[in-house]
């Protein structure tokens with residue numbers, strides 16, 4: 001079966017052209033309702049006095065009185081807990097909604113990419129060396145990354161020969177297929193996609209990354225997503241460095257109805273995370289999401305601080321953190337790549353949370369990250385709304401990049 005057809009069958013419901021717009025409208029209104037109906041029920045989480053003693057000798061611990069765990073444990077508000085309804089939806093419905101989000105979020109990249117590819121295909125009748133040279137430029141201009149582009153072009157050339165493709169129009173489809181193949185490489189889809197979950201207890205996700213990339217927003221969106229899936233979530237405000245970071249996380253806590261464990265500004269992040277783990281355990285939480293300061297990659301001290309945070313987590317929950325998610329801003333292109341390289345050299349980054357994909361025409365960075373850093377993209381920010389965070393899926397990503405062509409292709413083949 002043709003690859004475009006496969007994607008269409010996977011992601012697009014037949015005979016429903018206005019799927020995307022109706023989904024967008026309903027998401028927007030449900031977000032509004034969530035805000036309006038938010039009602040929070042609180043209960044105190046008992047604080048242990050073990051923090052200081054258990055961290056001594058390894059961390060500088062703030063006085064116990066600086067610990068302000070005025071935690072609000074929130075029961076699921078009906079308007080927030082829309083999860084069970086989603087459970088009832090069949091897989092096709094879910095995939096359609098994911099596809100709609102990727103399509104919308106990748107609109108800028110698609111518009112630029114598609115028009116360049118269409119233009120290329122229109123100008124060249126046959127697939128020759130010059131065609132590939134221009135295609136190379138198109139891919140590089142979408143931030144796919146030089147090494148990744150070279151590999152794709154090589155693969156494409158072989159595939160075109162193998163299938164004896166002469167018509168440039170057919171190449172569009174082969175490109176999309178190769179992008180997915182290249183993303184997975186020798187790995188299984190299931191190994192690369194989705195966040196690792198600790199089936200035997202508390203799952204801990206540690207967020208790292210420089211300031212201003214959208215780390216806090218992503219943590220808030222993830223908390224909301226997990227909560228809607230029925231998980232009990234706790235947040236730890238480990239960014240004690242940036243002014244306002246704690247308050248910003250607290251706002252997300254209120255918005256999503258998730259408790260936030262905090263110390264005062266300037267406190268020891270490792271101590272905050274330690275308290276976060278204690279609180280999460282005492283309330284039987286499923287997931288603890290830890291924020292950390294926006295460490296500048298060249299600041300050795302800050303990197304050491306991050307190691308300390310990791311050591312505390314590893315000691316308190318064996319096997320944790322289950323993901324170390326480096327947040328990168330897709331709109332910063334090569335700068336994001338260099339941040340990723342430095343972070344990957346300093347800590348075991350297990351996945352990338354790529355924000356603001358909707359804000360760039362250079363969404364090809366997903367492939368550059370995967371190919372050049374060998375780190376999978378786990379989460380993508382596809383817009384500013386709370387619901388605009390998706391688990392990365394290479395098929396949905398490529399669908400988002402080629403959506404217009406896939407529709408055109410269907411029309412052509414029906415003629």
Ligand SMILES: Nc1nc2c(ncn2[C@@H]2O[C@H](COP(=O)(O)OP(=O)(O)OP(=O)(O)O)[C@@H](O)[C@H]2O)c(=O)[nH]1
Nearest residue numbers: 211212213214215216217294355356381382383384
């Ligand atoms: N369009 C769009 N905007 C985003 C996305 N993720 C975050 N943002 C916006 O980016 C801005 C910065 O995000 P924040 O989470 O506040 O990041 P920050 O506080 O500057 O710094 P850190 O939390 O340290 O990363 C906010 O206006 C967010 O709404 C996304 O996926 N798409």
